[in-house]
Amino acid sequence: MTEQSLKVNLLDFDRDGLVEYCESLGEKRFRAIQLLRWIHRHCVGDFSQMTDLAKAFRAKLETNCEIRAPHPIWDKLSADGTRKWLFDVGNGNAVETVFIPEDDRGTLCVSTQAGCAMGCLFCSTGKQGFNRNLKTSEIIGQLWHAEKTLREDMGITDPLDRVISNVVLMGMGEPLQNLDNVIAALKLMLDDNAYGLSRRRVTVSTCGLTLQMDKLAEAVPVALAVSLHAPTDELRDQIMPINRKHPLADLMSACKRYLAHAPRDYITFEYILLGGVNDRLEHARALVKLVQGISCKFNLIPFNPFPDSDLRKPEASDVKAFQDYLINRGFVTTVRKTRGDDIDAACGQLAGNIKDKTRRAERLAEQKARATFLKKVQ
Numbered sequence: 562m563t564e565q566s567l568k569v570n571l572l573d574f575d576r577d578g579l580v581e582y583c584e585s586l587g588e589k590r591f592r593a594i595q596l597l598r599w600i601h602r603h604c605v606g607d608f609s610q611m612t613d614l615a616k617a618f619r620a621k622l623e624t625n626c627e628i629r630a631p632h633p634i635w636d637k638l639s640a641d642g643t644r645k646w647l648f649d650v651g652n653g654n655a656v657e658t659v660f661i662p663e664d665d666r667g668t669l670c671v672s673t674q675a676g677c678a679m680g681c682l683f684c685s686t687g688k689q690g691f692n693r694n695l696k697t698s699e700i701i702g703q704l705w706h707a708e709k710t711l712r713e714d715m716g717i718t719d720p721l722d723r724v725i726s727n728v729v730l731m732g733m734g735e736p737l738q739n740l741d742n743v744i745a746a747l748k749l750m751l752d753d754n755a756y757g758l759s760r761r762r763v764t765v766s767t768c769g770l771t772l773q774m775d776k777l778a779e780a781v782p783v784a785l786a787v788s789l790h791a792p793t794d795e796l797r798d799q800i801m802p803i804n805r806k807h808p809l810a811d812l813m814s815a816c817k818r819y820l821a822h823a824p825r826d827y828i829t830f831e832y833i834l835l836g837g838v839n840d841r842l843e844h845a846r847a848l849v850k851l852v853q854g855i856s857c858k859f860n861l862i863p864f865n866p867f868p869d870s871d872l873r874k875p876e877a878s879d880v881k882a883f884q885d886y887l888i889n890r891g892f893v894t895t896v897r898k899t900r901g902d903d904i905d906a907a908c909g910q911l912a913g914n915i916k917d918k919t920r921r922a923e924r925l926a927e928q929k930a931r932a933t934f935l936k937k938v939q
């Protein structure tokens with residue numbers, strides 16, 4: 562259990578918040594920017610190391626503030642270099658963060674909620690239920706801790722030599738259900754005095770909360786991935802309960818509005834292939850019709866099973882046929898490689914540790930009923 566602290570956690574502030582806070586301590590704006598750089602660019606968590614800050618300012622910071630990222634319970638390294646952390650976020654809850662190194666980039670997959678309330682049928686986080694939104698400090702703290710430890714492990718001392726070049730909000734939780742804290746964390750990721758990532762190297766993945774997509778576009782139009790997973794309302798209603806509230810026509814309109822804010826961008830449609838459920842060519846055909854007029858790419862994700870999931874992986878030949886169909890119609894279509902599955906770090910396998918506050922048992926029964934329905938229609 563994390564101990565309660567009365568100190569102000571500076572990881573909760575984006576740049577404007579930090580400037581305002583420092584002004585309340587009687588410090589000028591440029592001091593706040595120096596502080597911001599120490600915290601997020603240099604990944605320093607100890608005020609005594611911030612050598613160009615006046616001693617009196619450092620003393621004030623020591624008395625009133627702290628730089629506290631969530632505490633890692635453990636981290637694991639996969640045979641393919643993927644690394645996963647389990648972070649304690651208090652009261653028995655823990656969330657997961659995954660680092661995926663590739664030749665030309667290093668991607669960090671960050672969690673935004675302790676659990677998730679969206680209840681998608683195929684998702685292990687959804688099965689865990691929901692406890693609470695993560696604070697800004699708990700979201701940006703995952704990046705802060707990962708960058709700091711990866712750099713230390715690799716012996717990197719230049720603060721501009723970054724290990725993490727891309728961030729995806731595709732860990733546990735639905736980012737757009739936690740919009741204010743997610744926006745503050747995104748602003749830090751893009752801030753030149755903090756992580757300095759370009760807008761296109763930061764991706765938010767959503768199950769399709771349309772109003773919040775509009776708000777994100779206004780605030781920080783980063784790259785957007787939309788979890789589509791079915792081409793018709795009939796099927797999507799069954800596997801993603803959110804579709805009953807925001808059906809596909811609304812979701813497609815929201816995607817078009819999002820792109821109006823970022824005209825040269827595209828939406829990445831994520832599409833899990835569930836064996837025998839949504840992986841037939843008729844689904845690919847319907848998909849092409851659905852996304853007409855939207856600049857987009859597809860990322861196909863072969864379903865990653867987890868205990869009690871009641872769903873199965875697609876056949877490799879069906880994945881290939883689905884991909885070829887979309888490519889032949891002019892869509893850039895990738896198939897997501899499974900990384901880190903020896904440490905349960907693959908998509909949809911992140912389960913953390915959640916003290917569910919919702920009607921989990923009832924929901925599970927409901928999900929079982931839907932799975933039975935899906936088996937019947939196969």
Ligand code: SAH
Pocket residue numbers: 683684685730731732733734735736766767768786787788831833862863864865866867908909910
């Ligand atoms: N809540 C957001 C982001 C987190 S989920 C969203 O739903 O988009 C990140 C991605 O992993 C989503 O595309 C999600 O649908 C996918 N995913 C969930 N469970 C999975 C599973 N068992 N196998 C493969 N991908 C899964």
Ligand code: SF4
Pocket residue numbers: 677678679680681684685686687688732733734735768788
């Ligand atoms: Fe939540 Fe995303 Fe999992 Fe659905 S897929 S339950 S929205 S984390």
